[in-house]
Amino acid sequence: MSDELNINKKKKNQIKTKSSTASGRGETDIDYVRPAELPEQDLYHGHSFITKWIFCQDAKVIGIQYTLTAVFTGVVGLILSWMMRMQLGFPDLFPFLTAETYYQMVTMHGMIMVVYLLTALFLGGFGNYLIPLMVGARDMVFPYANMISFWMFFVAVVVLMSSFFVPGGPTGSGWTLYPPQAILEGTPGSGYGILLMLISLSLFVIGFTMGGLNYVITILQARTRGMSLMRMPLTIWGIFTATVLALLAFPALLVSSIMMTLDKVLGTSFFMPTIIKAGEALSYDGGSPILFQHLFWFFGHPEVYIVALPAFGIVSDLISVHSRKNIFGYRMMVWAIVGIGALSFFVWAHHMYVSGMSPWFGFFFATTTLIIAVPTALKVYNWILTLWRGNIRINTVMLFCLGFILTFVNGGITGIFLGNVAVDVPLSDTYFVIAHFHMVMGIAPLMVIFGAIYHWFPLVTGRLLDEKLGKWHFWTTFLGAYSIYFPMHYLGFIGVPRRYFEMYDSPYMTSAIGMNEFISVAAFIVGAAQFIFFYNLVKSLRLGKPAGKNPWQANSLEWLTPDVPPTHGNWGEKLPVVHRWAYDYGVPGAKDDYIPQTTPPSEVRDAEVEKT
C-alpha cells in the first residue's frame, strides 16, 4: 500500500517538475515515464553462419541451443528409464540388463534429468529466451559470456555422455554419488565413470555461473523504461530467484566434486574413512562421508527449488493468460517465491534423517521443511483463485497447467509426510520416496515445460503447435504419469525398497506383482507418447498454422516485438516503454479483454486498471 502511495507521490513530483519546465501545455501528462538512465546497448551482430547460429551471442539463439541440448539429454534419460522399468517389471528379459548396468542407468537417469535436463532447460533455455524479451532489453548484458556459458554446458554434456563409452562404463553409485562407495572398487564405473561425472558437473557449474550472472544482472540492471520490479511477469521472478539460488548452491556441488576428484585421483581422504577390504586396510584414513552428504544436499535441496521456482513463475503467467484474469495476489506470489528461495537453504538435512544425525538436528530441519509448505500452499491457492470465475480457455496449455497443479499438490502433500522425521525413517528407501519426488519435481515441472512450449512455440517459430496432437500428448502423459507414480505410493507403504535391481523373491512384492508390471507398461506408454510431441514439433515447424502477432492476446512484452519471431536486438528502432503490470486481463471498462504492458494510461482512461 505504502509503496503505491510513494510511487504516486513521486509521479506527482515528476509531473510537477516537468510541467514547470516544459510550460505551456497546462495539463499534467499521465503517460509520463522517467527517461532512460542508460545509453543503448552495444551489440555484436554476427555476419557469418558460424557467428549467427553456432558461436552466437544472441540470447534467443543461445536459449534454443540450450533447449535442444537439454532435450537431447532428456531423451537419453527417458530411454534409460524405459530400460529400468523393463528390468523392474519384467526381470531378466534382456541379458545385457545386469545389476551393474541397472545401477549405472539409475545414476545417469537421475543426474541427467535433474541437472542436465531440468536446470538447463528452465534457466538456460527459457531464461535466455525470455529474460531479455520480458524485461524489455535488447539482449543479455554480457552476450559473449552468455555464449561461452552454453558451450561450457555443451562440453559438460559431451563429457557426461562420453562416460557411456569408457572402460567400466558410467558411474553406478546413485545420483547422490555418496562416498565411500562411489569411488571404491565394486561400484560400477568407479574408475573413469565417476571421474567423468565429477568433471562434467564442475564444467556445468562453471558454465552455469557465467550464464547465471547474465540473467541476474539483466533482470536487475537492464530493464526498460517503466519496468519496475513489481511489474515484472512472475516468470521473471521465478527465474531470477532460481538463478540466485543456483549461484549460491552450486558452489557446494563444485567443492564436493573437487574434493571427491582428489580422493579418487590423489588418494586424499576428505570423505574416505578407514576401510578394511579383504582383511587389509586401504590407504584411506579418517575422512568424513557425512561431510559429503552435507555438502551435496546443501546444493541438492536448493536444486529442487532451482527447478521448481521457474516452473511456479511460468505456470502463473500461463494460467493468467489462458483464464483471462489477473494473477490473484501478485505481490503475495512474488514474496512466496522469494521466501521459498530463502528457506530452501535451511532444510537440506531433511535428506539425511537416516544418516545417524542427532534427533534434535532432525527436529530443526523438520520444522524449517514444514514451514516451506506455507508459501507453497499460498501459491497453490492463488493459482486456483486465478482460475476462479476466469474466462478459461481449455487448450493444451491450460490442460498442462491444470495437470501441474494436481501433480504438484499430490507431490507436495507426500512431501509433508516425508518432512517429518518419525514418518520419514520407515518410508525412506522405499518407493514412496520415488513417488514423491517424481510427482513434485519430475512430472510437475515437466507439465509446466510442456505447457510453456505449447505457449511460446508460436513466438519462437511463428507457427502454432497442433492442438489435436497436443491434447493426445497431454492426456496420455498426464494419465500415464499418474498411473506410474500413484501406485508407487502404495508400493512404498507395503515396504518395497527402492534402488533394488530385482525384488521378486522378497516377501514385500508377492502381493504387488501385477501392479509392478502395470507401472512398467504405463511407463512405456508415457515414454512413447513423448514422440507424439516430437512429431508435433517437427510437423508444426514446417506446416503449422501461422500464428501471427500475439496469438494468445497476452500482455507481456515478449509478444509485442515489431518482428515475430523477434530478431537480434529484439525491439527494432525503439525500446518499449512499460506503463503497467503484465496482468491487465478482463479489466472492467476496457475495450478489449487485455491491455498490453505498453499501452499508456491515456488510451484506457475508462478502464478500472490496477495501480501498479
Place this chain on the structure above:
Amino acid sequence: MSDINLDKLPGGFKGMSEDIGSDQTTFKGVNWGKAMMWIFLLSDTFVFSCFLVAYMKVRASVVEPWPYPSEVFALEVMGVPVPLLLIAIMTFVLITSSGTMALAVKYGYEKNKKMCGWFVLLTAIGGLTFVGMQAFEWSKLIFHDGVRPWGNPFGAEQFGAFFFMITGFHGTHVSIGVIFLFIFARKVFRGDFDTGKRGYFTTMKSDYVSIEILGLYWHFVDLVWVFIFAFFYLW
C-alpha cells in the same frame, strides 16, 4: 544522456527502497560489469566458505592429532626457527598489493594513464611475488618436510590434503588475477581505456571502470587470504 543526478537521489533506507522499487535499474548508477563482479564474488564466497567449513569439520572430527602450524610453517633464520615468518611476509605483500590496486583505481578515474598503469603493474608484481613465495612454501613442504596430500610425518593426513587444496585454489585465483593485471597494465599503457578500443574477444568498448572491477576481484582475493591465514596458520 541520463537524468540521474546521483547526489540528488534520496538517501538512507527510503532511498534504498525507492531505488529497488523503481524501473530500469535496481542499483542506480552502477555499471553492469561492476554489479556482475559483486554477485560473482558472493558466489565465490560460498565456494571458499564450503572449503573452509569442510576443513573445520574434518579438523574437528579427525582422530589423529592435527599438526602444529607454528612448527610446520617455521623458517630457520640463523639457526633459530621463526614461526610463520614466510607467511607473514606473504600476507604483507598481498595486503600491500591491495593498497596499490586502490591507487590504480583512483588514478584510473582521474584518467591519469601513466600513474594508473604503473600501479596496476606494481599490483601485478606484488601478486606474482606472492605466488612465487607460495611456490617456495609448497616445495619446502613437499621436498623438505615430506608433506603430501595423502599423508605427512606430523599427524593427521587431512592436514596436507586441505592445505594444498585450499591454498592451491586461492593461489589459482591470485594467478588468474595476476594474468589479468598484466593484460590490463598493457591495455592502460596502450591507451585502450582512453580511446575506448574494442575488446578482442567481447568486441565491447574498453573503459576505466574495468580497472575498478578487476580491483574488486583483487581485494576479494586478499580478503579470502586473511581468512585462510586465520583458519589455517593461526588456529
